[in-house]
Amino acid sequence: MKIGVLTGGGDAPGLNAVIRAIVKSSKVKYNCEVLGIEEGFDGLLSPVKVRAMTPWTIRGILPTGGTVLGTTSTINPMEMTKKIDGKEQQVDLSGELKKNVEELGLSGLIVIGGDGTLKIADNLYKLGVPTIGIPKTIDNDIPATDVTFGFQTAVNTATEALDKLHTTAESHHRVIVVEVMGRYVGWIALEAGIAGGADVILIPEIPFQIDQVCKKIVARYEQGSRFSIVVVAEGAKPLGGEMSVIKRSETGYALRLGGIGNKVGEEIGGCTKMDVRVTVLGHIQRGGSPTPYDRILATRFGVAAMDLFAQGRFGEMVCLKGDEICSVPLSEATRGLKFVPADGERVRAAEALGISFGR
Amino acid sequence: MKIGVLTGGGDAPGLNAVIRAIVKSSKVKYNCEVLGIEEGFDGLLSPVKVRAMTPWTIRGILPTGGTVLGTTSTINPMEMTKKIDGKEQQVDLSGELKKNVEELGLSGLIVIGGDGTLKIADNLYKLGVPTIGIPKTIDNDIPATDVTFGFQTAVNTATEALDKLHTTAESHHRVIVVEVMGRYVGWIALEAGIAGGADVILIPEIPFQIDQVCKKIVARYEQGSRFSIVVVAEGAKPLGGEMSVIKRSETGYALRLGGIGNKVGEEIGGCTKMDVRVTVLGHIQRGGSPTPYDRILATRFGVAAMDLFAQGRFGEMVCLKGDEICSVPLSEATRGLKFVPADGERVRAAEALGISFGR
Amino acid sequence: MKIGVLTGGGDAPGLNAVIRAIVKSSKVKYNCEVLGIEEGFDGLLSPVKVRAMTPWTIRGILPTGGTVLGTTSTINPMEMTKKIDGKEQQVDLSGELKKNVEELGLSGLIVIGGDGTLKIADNLYKLGVPTIGIPKTIDNDIPATDVTFGFQTAVNTATEALDKLHTTAESHHRVIVVEVMGRYVGWIALEAGIAGGADVILIPEIPFQIDQVCKKIVARYEQGSRFSIVVVAEGAKPLGGEMSVIKRSETGYALRLGGIGNKVGEEIGGCTKMDVRVTVLGHIQRGGSPTPYDRILATRFGVAAMDLFAQGRFGEMVCLKGDEICSVPLSEATRGLKFVPADGERVRAAEALGISFGR
């Protein structure tokens, strides 16, 4: 038995722990081979980019960020393009992928990825490629699993930044605005905000009113707390307003501009007349050594995926429910987004502490 | 309404986050007063040691370890002693505690503690003192709640130590034995061991055979991995053997000697003839800034306890089930220990990676 | 003897360690009193803001960032303004400061601050106020001392960010641009860049040519390293170009926009057609727990300043030369800036590793 493994989409801390768990348990428990496919599904297109993976070749990767297999950010994975006669053309490459899986002598694939990557995986499965999925997103927004690895590491990184900003904000009587990841959901902002002692948290799920934000900051000032920490998710938006725009040039490169953070900072400065500083954490949140929690979850996912594979339960994805590792059909896996409930227990607990969501 | 808050037993990262959440939400949501009781139940004995707590007095404590209220390690809380006529005598002090609660004008108590502390809390509740409990143990061994705050921070600290020991073990072809906390349960050893890439994990729930341990280490050596990392819980014991003894002198001081770690190290050295080093992490595992997860859980517990108090649901303890904050009767709270299932999914996943439990 | 202590200018990790060392050594070694002056020289204007400081009141501040005394960022300290008849007017307040020092019964001042703050200190000294200075700047740009506390902590924070960005850059074949502090000097960028394995470092002292930067990135890509890390100091500027502008509105608030980082990122994206991401670290670099090195240096500075005070050596500032604590006249202390030598050993060592400075 020979298994192909690939990682797709944005990287998340814990990917290497998953790969390691698959390689180790495939050897120890099932004595079968693993072939690493490089750079997501790109590595399965001709000419294929693969390499044999053994417990020896993956030594030392458990505590590392990133993915040793490389990845590509497939923005819209169902509409893949290929250069034909020097021109980018939209083509259906599933046939080629399937053919290469067979030619490599693979019994099937374990695909680790988010939304987009898992949709391709499901597609391939339906075309007859035996496939198992493992969910990955630092945003923690996949409804089919309670938690995804990488999320806690991202929250850790954002919280550490908030801890550091606290002392300087307090020493200087400043407002510090921190833009964190979360284009569609506010989990990172919410958890880092609570853990980092934020005074205001702005998330996509709760459209904010800037005057409510300023009111909170001014009230704090008047009570003697002459500084405030404001956490803003990338996708936070004013009531009735637009999403922050991700600029993407035609020349093919994407430059992420910290849009909403700077905008919120500017408005707070204008309205409170206080000294405001803005920090855009950016991709720091994707990196770093995974927390023990993420390493363990990733390891459990890897072992469980290998078990599903050995049992021939293709078309399924591993997931976590409570503290149980279980599985769901791949097709279910990618349905919708798991939003922060605007009146859930976490948000209400935050409000009980006096944190404002700008509503 | 005036609420008394106290922390009892060993300290755990997150205690200050709980205290902060109670003080803040009592003010923001219920506009009532909080009185901090110092050094556990000791502070409720005459002369009482208390101080008013406001959002102002608890500024900055969220990311700190320890407890600003102080605590005492009540080994057997049901048999309290007091100096009477210069002699230690066993007395029932519940009456005194109750009287002082009344004299301080308290509407009741929120008690944060482990096993022993919560038993006193339940006792007081039954004597008519309105009491709410919040579970605390870095060992994560309370059955009534899925997780306790402080546990993940302890796992983090132990994992960081393992990460550091890995490079030195590998560079030198050494066996490194790390003794971690866990006198009765092996959760810290298990999770840190998986997260830190241990080769052997010894826990109280799975009695070990030293020859199985050495066999694993020698097998690794022969396959080219000429180092091994062995994680040992304080309470690990050989098959058929005795618990490691906690030395306690008659003069009233306790000196924790890293018993089992040194013993296991000595035996491995003798049997494999390899270079062995032993590290006893000790109380480092209790300290440090709580992880974001622990800060959030502690905060949610604090807010929920305050809600229970406001609703008059005395005699209950907050807990976590899945991702839900809920509550159970205090009497249930302290029943038994939550052991690592010797054949549970985590242990089996660890074994699938090749980790030996010495069985 | 009663000594006034104040901190001025931007905060730096280690300020609290200095304060603690002054308070502790003044008590232990000289048995004299310390009065903390709040918010820099503002606290010495009428009505004064002061508080008594004892070893008891400063417990626990050693590992904390910020300053317990508060501070103000005096942009141009020699031109202080005061509201007179509801209007901001430029006035000479040295007389008022001096008078308040006397009325508080202070034997003199220990002033901890940067450039601007130390200039006021020197001025006060010349007016007859017994004053000792302690240098502070995270930029490490004061010529009179080899090292200032806070600098290493800032380098640490920036290096940690680079470590995290490495894995994600590598997994995705991206160019990551990180803007770090350093408006006039490039020490943080240089040291964090070397320590964090940057491929390009842009500093104010070495004007860069963007095509040299892109050439380096493309060369790496062609040799198989399909990602690059670019560290940019705030004050980096293109050859023949302008300083990045710090926007400052007329309404009195300052909003720091990560100017040069975004600009460099945009140009690299345009010219290499690679995927570029920008991170602006901002004030994170000012915060956080000081590194042991900074705590020790700050402690030594504090003790030495107290010694100078006791010896009546007013008008001097403590400093570090090699590993020796020594002192210089305050007037010398604030002369010029310590720039990165464009052909010094560090820059040449970096170039020997293949790091490009864009020249």
Place this chain on the structure above:
Amino acid sequence: MKIGVLTGGGDAPGLNAVIRAIVKSSKVKYNCEVLGIEEGFDGLLSPVKVRAMTPWTIRGILPTGGTVLGTTSTINPMEMTKKIDGKEQQVDLSGELKKNVEELGLSGLIVIGGDGTLKIADNLYKLGVPTIGIPKTIDNDIPATDVTFGFQTAVNTATEALDKLHTTAESHHRVIVVEVMGRYVGWIALEAGIAGGADVILIPEIPFQIDQVCKKIVARYEQGSRFSIVVVAEGAKPLGGEMSVIKRSETGYALRLGGIGNKVGEEIGGCTKMDVRVTVLGHIQRGGSPTPYDRILATRFGVAAMDLFAQGRFGEMVCLKGDEICSVPLSEATRGLKFVPADGERVRAAEALGISFGR
């Protein structure tokens, strides 16, 4: 030109940064080859263990602890032994080393190591092998250089442990004893002790009196600080007493028992009747990612050693004086130990804070 590189003795954080700097600068600046020799001088004995090193093979090692080349702890390097006819015999292997250097076609060696390793290097140089040395010791005890890499990382690790122990000591009114590395010199204990806010620091250079230690702890207790942190270097010894013994069995394995820490803890417990806990940090101090300072120093050393090599300045060792990289003869390099001056500025500063050295 082909250069052999090896690392010997105990590992220290920064070794990989040195190796990387040599490999990168040899390529970028001198375009010559590097051969990595595995496991110290062992790799130069027949059969040799070597591998080619290129910028590609050393990717990613900058932030890692340990040494990718492996090392051996040569306790007494001048008396090497070899198995001849199944028996360990003392032999002079310099001839074999020299022969292998020639057969590998090496122009010479760069040797990174401590005391013992550098003595062999000097010996080889005198036998005609072109050799450059780089000093390495986490103890910072080599007189010929102001600082060695690895030291600050070790101080960091010990300080982090002290930070964590502080909160738990304070919450519980405990005495916590922490044994840190330093068999002959007390630099780690001294610096970590000052940085971590220790109350007592015991180092080899200042023999302690246990009653002075207890007096300090009791005095603190009586003034309201009912906890104390005691840092003990491995090699600390009572006035008139013996060094703590390192147990070494005849069967060839060494088991480090935390001798002096436990002993001091026991005596403090006995004499103060307070609750005492002991932590033995052990090899954690050797591991972990090097601090930026250590990465930069290691990088500068590596580049400078390569420069010396290219200039044919064999028999020299790189070193740091003030902030200058310079060099000294290898023979000078290993003369004596750099002790903590018992009445130096650092110790006196510590005493001015109230820290006791037990004298």
